[in-house]
Amino acid sequence: MIAMTEDQLSEIRQHGERDYPFECCGLMLGRFERNGHKDVVEIYPISNAREEEAKRNRFLIRPEELMRGEKYARGNNLDVVGLYHSHPDDRAVPSQYDLEHAWPTYSYIVVTVEKGRATDLRSWEMEPDRTRFNEEGIMSEARA
Numbered sequence: 267m268i269a270m271t272e273d274q275l276s277e278i279r280q281h282g283e284r285d286y287p288f289e290c291c292g293l294m295l296g297r298f299e300r301n302g303h304k305d306v307v308e309i310y311p312i313s314n315a316r317e318e319e320a321k322r323n324r325f326l327i328r329p330e331e332l333m334r335g336e337k338y339a340r341g342n343n344l345d346v347v348g349l350y351h352s353h354p355d356d357r358a359v360p361s362q363y364d365l366e367h368a369w370p371t372y373s374y375i376v377v378t379v380e381k382g383r384a385t386d387l388r389s390w391e392m393e394p395d396r397t398r399f400n401e402e403g404i405m406s407e408a409r410a
């Protein structure tokens with residue numbers, strides 16, 4: 267279970283719409299609770315302003331970008347609790363590529379961006395044996 271605000275969810279959707287037709291990616295920063303839940307405190311977008319060729323490659327996040335995000339998180343007493351990325355004109359389900367490039371313990375949010383509009387948004391966790399993703403519940407607080 268991952269707890270997020272409506273504002274954080276729309277930040278991810280908007281990032282996906284902004285980078286359409288390319289994939290966007292970023293991090294969710296927050297805390298791992300003792301009961302296994304994750305609390306998201308901040309969305310950390312990672313720019314996808316890369317060369318055209320790199321943009322066409324399907325990727326999640328580069329290790330050095332993850333490290334930069336982790337450093338920023340630690341400086342703010344937070345942890346990286348998950349990664350998000352968009353699937354332009356594709357289902358909000360992790361691909362085989364995503365599975366091969368994922369790390370355990372993190373949440374993986376995938377947002378569908380259909381013709382430039384964010385639609386479906388789902389969160390996933392990888393099985394410890396790395397064989398597949400299971401869908402994870404998103405607990406979303408109402409806007410204050």
Ligand SMILES: [Zn+2]
Pocket residue numbers: 351352353360361364376
């Ligand atoms: Zn993907």
